[in-house]
Amino acid sequence: MAFSLTSEQSAELEQIVARYPVKQAACIPLLHLCQRANGNWISDEVILFVAEQLNLSPSHVTGVVSFYSLLNEKPPGKHQVWVCRTLSCALRGSEAILKHCEKRLGIKSGETTSDGNVTLRTAECLASCGSAPMLQIDEKYHENLTVERLDTLLESLRSEPKGTP
Amino acid sequence: MLNRTDLIIKSQDRTDGQSISEYIAAGGYGAAEKAFSMPREAVVNEVKAAHIRGRGGAGFDCGIKWGFMPQPGARPHYLVVNADEGEPGTFKDRKIMEQNPHLLIEGCIIGCYAIGAHACYIYVRHELHLAKERLWTAIEQAKDKGYLGKHPFGKSYPVDIWVHTGAGAYICGEETALLNSLEGKRGEPRLKPPFPAQAGAFDCPTSVNNVETVAAVTLALRSGGDAFSRMSLLHEFNDGGVRLFGVSGHVKRPGIYEAAVGLTLRELIYDLGGGILDDRPMIGVIPGGSSCPILLPSEIVDVPGDRRFEPFNGKSVLDLPMGVDTFRSIGTMLGTCCAIVLSDAADPVLACRNLMQFYKHESCGQCTPCREGCGWLDRLLEKIVAGTATMNELNLASEVASNIAGNTICAFGDGAAGPMLAFVQKFRASFEDYIQSGGSKQTRRLAL
Numbered sequence A: 001m002a003f004s005l006t007s008e009q010s011a012e013l014e015q016i017v018a019r020y021p022v023k024q025a026a027c028i029p030l031l032h033l034c035q036r037a038n039g040n041w042i043s044d045e046v047i048l049f050v051a052e053q054l055n056l057s058p059s060h061v062t063g064v065v066s067f068y069s070l071l072n073e074k075p076p077g078k079h080q081v082w083v084c085r086t087l088s089c090a091l092r093g094s095e096a097i098l099k100h101c102e103k104r105l106g107i108k109s110g111e112t113t114s115d116g117n118v119t120l121r122t123a124e125c126l127a128s129c130g131s132a133p134m135l136q137i138d139e140k141y142h143e144n145l146t147v148e149r150l151d152t153l154l155e156s157l158r159s160e161p162k163g164t165p
Numbered sequence B: 001m002l003n004r005t006d007l008i009i010k011s012q013d014r015t016d017g018q019s020i021s022e023y024i025a026a027g028g029y030g031a032a033e034k035a036f037s038m039p040r041e042a043v044v045n046e047v048k049a050a051h052i053r054g055r056g057g058a059g060f061d062c063g064i065k066w067g068f069m070p071q072p073g074a075r076p077h078y079l080v081v082n083a084d085e086g087e088p089g090t091f092k093d094r095k096i097m098e099q100n101p102h103l104l105i106e107g108c109i110i111g112c113y114a115i116g117a118h119a120c121y122i123y124v125r126h127e128l129h130l131a132k133e134r135l136w137t138a139i140e141q142a143k144d145k146g147y148l149g150k151h152p153f154g155k156s157y158p159v160d161i162w163v164h165t166g167a168g169a170y171i172c173g174e175e176t177a178l179l180n181s182l183e184g185k186r187g188e189p190r191l192k193p194p195f196p197a198q199a200g201a202f203d204c205p206t207s208v209n210n211v212e213t214v215a216a217v218t219l220a221l222r223s224g225g226d227a228f229s230r231m232s233l234l235h236e237f238n239d240g241g242v243r244l245f246g247v248s249g250h251v252k253r254p255g256i257y258e259a260a261v262g263l264t265l266r267e268l269i270y271d272l273g274g275g276i277l278d279d280r281p282m283i284g285v286i287p288g289g290s291s292c293p294i295l296l297p298s299e300i301v302d303v304p305g306d307r308r309f310e311p312f313n314g315k316s317v318l319d320l321p322m323g324v325d326t327f328r329s330i331g332t333m334l335g336t337c338c339a340i341v342l343s344d345a346a347d348p349v350l351a352c353r354n355l356m357q358f359y360k361h362e363s364c365g366q367c368t369p370c371r372e373g374c375g376w377l378d379r380l381l382e383k384i385v386a387g388t389a390t391m392n393e394l395n396l397a398s399e400v401a402s403n404i405a406g407n408t409i410c411a412f413g414d415g416a417a418g419p420m421l422a423f424v425q426k427f428r429a430s431f432e433d434y435i436q437s438g439g440s441k442q443t444r445r446l447a448l
Helices: A007-018 A023-037 A044-053 A058-067 A087-091 A095-104 A148-157 B022-024 B030-036 B040-050 B062-067 B093-099 B101-115 B129-144 B175-182 B212-222 B225-230 B265-272 B324-328 B349-362 B366-386 B391-404 B410-425 B428-437
Strands: A080-084 A120-122 A135-137 A138-141 B077-083 B116-123 B159-164 B206-210 B242-249 B255-260 B283-284 B339-341
Touching: A007 A023, A007 B255, A023 A058, A023 A087, A023 B159, A044 A135, A058 B428, A080 A095, A080 B212, A087 A095, A087 B077, A087 B242, A087 B339, A087 B349, A095 A148, B022 B101, B022 B129, B030 B101, B030 B212, B030 B428, B040 B062, B040 B101, B040 B206, B040 B225, B062 B101, B062 B212, B062 B428, B077 B101, B077 B212, B093 B129, B093 B212, B101 B129, B101 B159, B101 B206, B101 B212, B116 B175, B129 B159, B159 B265, B175 B206, B206 B212, B212 B225, B212 B242, B212 B349, B242 B265, B255 B265, B265 B283, B265 B339, B349 B366, B349 B410, B349 B428, B366 B391, B366 B410, B366 B428, B391 B428, B410 B428
Parallel strands: A080 A120, B077 B116, B077 B206, B116 B159, B242 B339
Antiparallel strands: A080 A135, A135 A138, B242 B255, B283 B339
């Protein structure tokens, strides 16, 4: 099925394109917009849509998507969790944080829970070194983590039981 | 000398950030108004007098960089602010954007005027959602006040600022990779020349400056360039003003601290950072982001033939004022001025491995020595840590690193090779222990 944006999202697209002297510059912001509108991933349909909107070749857009780690080439879980693993966080215990996430979620880093609720990944330095260890859940940073706080955070991500509205 | 200031982050502990009314009440946007009443060249001269060394890591003088911009002509000029903060250990720009965004926005307005640009893009890494939100809000507020738009401060010199976002790639912090990314391409660094001042964003004259550098421009115009420079203890080294110092890792009070340029590592780690966790001994410190070769506390300053170093020669490197040129002279770099501290609980081999995993992951793959070399280093370190490497392979690691350095389009290769070589050279016994006994004498952990 062809990908399309709502009229509100189309208005945002127009605003984005207007910021730049050339349309191509809107490529990454537009990919972000479409990714949000498409369940957090870039399908072939999204690539064709972006290429058409910006007069680019689909191969150019594919090249851009494959370059950047935050443009998902596969659908991730409903929530995305990134545990920072780089040195400053590692010195403050990020390895234990990651292991605890893996244990609690029952998956390895890079995997998605079987209910499709959470994707767990490691991240390279998230510029939060003074408040390590930390992780990012969707768009929010959680800093100065302890295992206890981590449990509360992971608990809050559990999918709602079936039958709730 | 420890000389704390609060010019950049007045709102240090304000998680809600500084509002525009508070900012204006404290003299905010006065510097931009002043700049708009001066000739363009005079603004550049003030910035030159301030000796603002690039805060993004390379340490290039901001005023000199702006002086490279051609006279405004037929082609538009662009100011691009590098807010793609991602150098491991570095977390200072985020603080400015989240807590004092107007200081940056004011600097962008001044910068546009100084280099003949009417458009500024702030390239923020995608993960920094709060920073982006605060910047967009600040831009709207500044527009409402008439500081931005068609007639800033009543002058017919239009200025527009937009936030642009990346999509997760450390290499986009390299200025030409950032420009490619801004143009909607893969973030691969460009060959130089041409330099951005000749052909940057959209093939037009462009200056790319770090967030903190642009914020410092506001302060320089506010106090006067020379007065700003003289706040530094390294004014004599043309390294002026105040800056943010970060400290992370095994210290009691990790964080961002603002002080006059010329603070020492000892002051940063022990006075501001509160000393080492559990009062353990420190085995090393990476002075300014992971690409800067690690320093041992036992290293001594020895820079003959330069009278400016006379007071420091023979002292520990921990007592050398932190400056771009002072640190270059002792075989490392000041980088982003955010130190990572390792106590004796940290295994230096594992620390090296952690960083090389980073470089392997983030190499853009454009240049063979870096793409293959970083992968090779990672695999060799994996073997070393597993206790299955030979002494020849340890030497090979240094050889591979040496063959990356200087053989790539951008500085990423050197940024990976430098720390690798320094770790092996300075912690040789620990690496050899892994080869001989699987690291039986090492802590084999990073966290306490």
